[in-house]
Amino acid sequence: MRNETRVVRTVRSLRRTLEAWTREGERIALVPTMGALHTGHMALVRAARRKAERVVVSIFVNPAQFAPNEDFATYPRTFRQDVRKLSVAGVDLVYAPAVEQMYPDGFATRIVPDGAAVAGLEDTVRPHFFGGVATVVGKLLLQVRPDLALFGEKDYQQLKVVTRLARDLDLDTRVVGVPTVREKDGLALSSRNVYLSEGERGRAVALPQALRKAAEAIASGQPVARALSQGRAALARAGFQVDYFEARDAETLAPLKRGQRQQVRLLAAARLGSTRLIDNLAVPQG
Ligand SMILES: Nc1ncnc2c1ncn2[C@@H]1O[C@H](COP(=O)(O)OP(=O)(O)OP(=O)(O)O)[C@@H](O)[C@H]1O
Ligand SMILES: CC(C)(CO)[C@@H](O)C(=O)[O-]
Numbered sequence: 434m435r436n437e438t439r440v441v442r443t444v445r446s447l448r449r450t451l452e453a454w455t456r457e458g459e460r461i462a463l464v465p466t467m468g469a470l471h472t473g474h475m476a477l478v479r480a481a482r483r484k485a486e487r488v489v490v491s492i493f494v495n496p497a498q499f500a501p502n503e504d505f506a507t508y509p510r511t512f513r514q515d516v517r518k519l520s521v522a523g524v525d526l527v528y529a530p531a532v533e534q535m536y537p538d539g540f541a542t543r544i545v546p547d548g549a550a551v552a553g554l555e556d557t558v559r560p561h562f563f564g565g566v567a568t569v570v571g572k573l574l575l576q577v578r579p580d581l582a583l584f585g586e587k588d589y590q591q592l593k594v595v596t597r598l599a600r601d602l603d604l605d606t607r608v609v610g611v612p613t614v615r616e617k618d619g620l621a622l623s624s625r626n627v628y629l630s631e632g633e634r635g636r637a638v639a640l641p642q643a644l645r646k647a648a649e650a651i652a653s654g655q656p657v658a659r660a661l662s663q664g665r666a667a668l669a670r671a672g673f674q675v676d677y678f679e680a681r682d683a684e685t686l687a688p689l690k691r692g693q694r695q696q697v698r699l700l701a702a703a704r705l706g707s708t709r710l711i712d713n714l715a716v717p718q719g
């Protein structure tokens with residue numbers, strides 16, 4: 434029988450538990466999160482349980498990836514409910530470090546990603562973001578040293594940046610992407626969806642709809658630029674302020690080559706009132 438879910442807050446107690454598992458030859462999967470867990474997170478946990486004997490979920494709202502004008506202070510925090518959900522899902526360990534544990538006084542080292550995966554898209558609008566994500570994910574991977582780490586495709590650019598990071602730093606962790614979990618109407622589940630008013634929630638569905646329409650248009654041979662500008666226009670009509678609505682190479686995230694129709698991913702970010710939503714979709718291959 435499995436033990437109940439343990440909560441640890443320091444690297445030292447984390448390591449004590451991990452060492453016992455490693456001695457037994459058990460594979461360890463890590464699911465990094467910022468808490469406020471929803472069904473999307475739980476899909477990562479389920480995938481982790483299928484692939485490893487032991488599952489660690491980290492809950493840490495990482496100040497380094499928020500700009501001063503962003504929502505670090507108000508980010509939804511639902512720790513007790515989160516632990517209950519993880520317990521029901523059979524998670525072995527919740528790692529919930531305090532900010533001082535991750536960034537003690539004198540902390541002065543950052544991981545700064547570079548290259549095609551980080552160029553443009555989120556980085557244009559949130560230039561602080563991937564430095565903060567890479568630093569904290571690098572630390573988490575070194576603290577837990579998991580065999581695999583699972584990330585959602587909902588944050589597609591993040592998934593690519595983290596995949597690159599694990600390779601570039603020779604970490605012994607396989608980064609695994611998990612498909613986006615959506616509401617019935619197509620909206621991607623996201624912790625920040627709780628910020629939407631009822632009216633905004635109704636209009637939010639325009640984001641996945643615009644992506645789907647553009648993906649179908651490109652797949653059926655329409656010029657990419659036209660499909661993208663129609664997507665942007667549809668979002669503006671629904672009341673969104675569009676940060677970007679772009680097509681990229683699905684693997685490298687480099688801009689598309691002339692005439693490229695294979696391996697295309699659409700990525701979008703747009704604001705509805707003060708809530709910023711991101712989403713992405715593969716263009717079906719002909
Ligand atoms: N709908 C979803 N489907 C699959 N994975 C998801 C989904 N939402 C989040 N994830 C993944 O869960 C992990 C933790 O994400 P995070 O805690 O930031 O939640 P979030 O819902 O993305 O929050 P936010 O609203 O801050 O973007 C990330 O790897 C993220 O991609
Ligand atoms: C990967 C992550 C947990 C790093 O703080 C965060 O960016 C997230 O939840 O997607």
Ligand code: BAL
Binds near residue numbers: 498588
């Ligand atoms: N899910 C990505 C984390 C962030 O937007 O800060």
